[in-house]
Amino acid sequence: AMSKAIQSYETPEITVTFEPDVCMHSGVCVRGLSNVFDVQRKRWIHPERAFASDVAPQVERCPSGALQYRMKQ
Helix, strand or coil: CCCCCCEEEECCCEEEEECCCCCCCCCHHHHHCCCCECCCCCCCECHHHCCHHHHHHHHHCCCCCCEEEEECC
């Protein structure tokens, strides 16, 4: 099977990446910050909908490591 591409979502403050092949669908991201992470949307990550200082710790809670982030400041 072909691996899925890593998805990247950027704001001026933070870049959030998502690796579909690593994700174990625990739902931690969605439950913790549902305005940013919403699997019902085609583009399901919107880091611009919260402060980068709130997005980063939520990304860190991802148990599989599928979500990563990099602060730009």
